[in-house]
Amino acid sequence: MAKLMPEYEYLKETKLLPTKLQYHRDSVKFEVSGEIPVLSVLLPRNPKLKLVFKHSDKIIDLGWLELNKGVSSYTYKSSYSFVYKPWMDTAILELQFFQGKKESDLPYEVKILARGVITSPLLAKVGKAQANEPIPAVGMYIPTGLLDVDLMQSKSFSFYFSPGESEFSPSLKSNREEIEALQRFLIANPSIESFKITGIQSPEREEGRDSRLGNDRAQALSQYLLANKIILDSSRMDVTSRWNDWFDFRLLLREYTDLSTSQRDTYYDILLNGDPYESQREALSRLASFPKVSRALYPRLRVAKLEVSARPVQGLNAQESQRLQKALAGDGLNSELSMLDWALAGETSPRLEDKDKIYIKMTELFRTALPYNNLAVVKMRQAQRSLIVTERDSLLLRAEVLLRQAERIEASPYILHNLGQILVLKGEYWEAYKKLSDATTLTRREDFLKINESLRGALDIIRGDYKLATLRFDYEYSEPKDFFNKGLAYYMAKDYANATLFFEESVFARRDYGYGFYGLAMVAAASNQKEVALIHLTKAIDSNEVLYQKALVDPIFEELRSSQEFFEIFRKGE
Missing domain, CATH: 3.30.1330.60 (OmpA-like domain)
Structure with missing residues (x-):
């Protein structure tokens, strides 16, 4: 009768630190350690350990581990670091054990050390448009000073x-x-x-x-x-x-x-x-x-x-509106409208198409930063609405060119913020952070800082400065994304009490947003409250397809995935 072997004969004592792979400051870092027992004079024969991180069509070969032979075991300890890529969310970290005199492509024993990467910091809302979610408004118009129409x-x-x-x-x-x-x-x-x-x-x-x-x-x-x-x-x-x-x-x-x-x-x-x-x-x-x-x-x-939630209402009177329409149809040179009239018309126009026409005409009539900046914001928001990647990239490039022109005319916190927001949308987080930081130094306007600092706080989360991120959100918010980001900052700082409070505020601000419930599920999972986590996770995936897909692979919920109840909540939505 064949002798039954344990599940792991040689890799039983392998340890991974941290126990789950985590995204931190654009990288994945971890340590693998353990020992291979010496079972007899002959076993193991010529032992070797190899570490790979692999996906269905991608692989990172992390190489052979150095083995140190002792009396009763071989010991090993190695640290690793590599830049995070999105495909790693569903990849497997695998330790392979080889032995024998002959080289073999097939390992004698394999142990999966981790599945996927925890990427909670990347949940931070930074203005990127997601499928099946409301389109976030990006960019800040330079106001006329007569009203703050863009600020609710x-x-x-x-x-x-x-x-x-x-x-x-x-x-x-x-x-x-x-x-x-x-x-x-x-x-x-x-x-x-x-x-x-x-x-x-x-x-x-x-x-x-x-x-x-x-x-x-x-x-x-x-x-x-x-x-x-x-x-x-x-x-x-x-x-x-x-x-x-x-x-x-x-x-x-x-x-x-x-x-x-x-x-x-x-x-x-x-x-x-x-x-x-x-x-x-x-x-x-x-x-x-x-x-x-x-x-x-x-x-x-x-x-x-x-x-x-309300806005001030102010704009051109009927006679001025008629002059504006004639000016837009002609050259605009003799419209009898002042620069402030034109700016007010652009500020109070609700449609992007109308703003586009007004600010284009203003760039022809006036050499000031306002029309270039505000036209750039129009292009940024048009890019958010485009489903064609090439068109979206072209609109963002056009917006960046306009902002550079505005910057040459005048130093403005609005221009720097908008440049920073474009860099965020392009994934250039460090350069974006510097722009946003420079913008903060140029003004003390609370309505501006509320928006600028919340975006800096979201980038602090992505960049791994969690305690600093919690300080960025020292403003009164009404949008669910801002409450969620604030909650996420506290969650990453392991302050679960405050994280729960602000995730709940995100839920109360808008129940169908989904992210607040996902945050509450993360807190419950971290506190080993499995039933509570499942309740919140159900509400999150019911309201948001992006979160539905993420929850299926998020290592945070790895323990939950071993239960039948976890898969039942996904079947309900099918």
């Missing part, structure tokens, strides 16, 4: 309710002040993009134990705003509620100053452990500081939150 204004307002009540009281001092602030905001920004009202209820006993209260509060606020003509159009209003959810409590906890760092970490450990809501409530109630914290924060959860 977003603001949140909180309206309070009595314990357990859903009747809205506009006479309450805090609500009256919020209504006045909302009216001032809408006067300054009358072009409404969206309203979102979220009804929230506190965990207090007076607030009840069902989900109706939060929804009733949201509906009550909505009806008041419409009835009093503070909001005129209900079609852009999204009314929702949250119940049995610690998200808003965690937001308040982040700003609460009467806890030490270790005490706050204890709260986050409970709130992020994946346990059911009631179990977390019981765990919180056992904390010595909780009575004081709950007294301070619970009343602030008896609210309906209103989030408004």
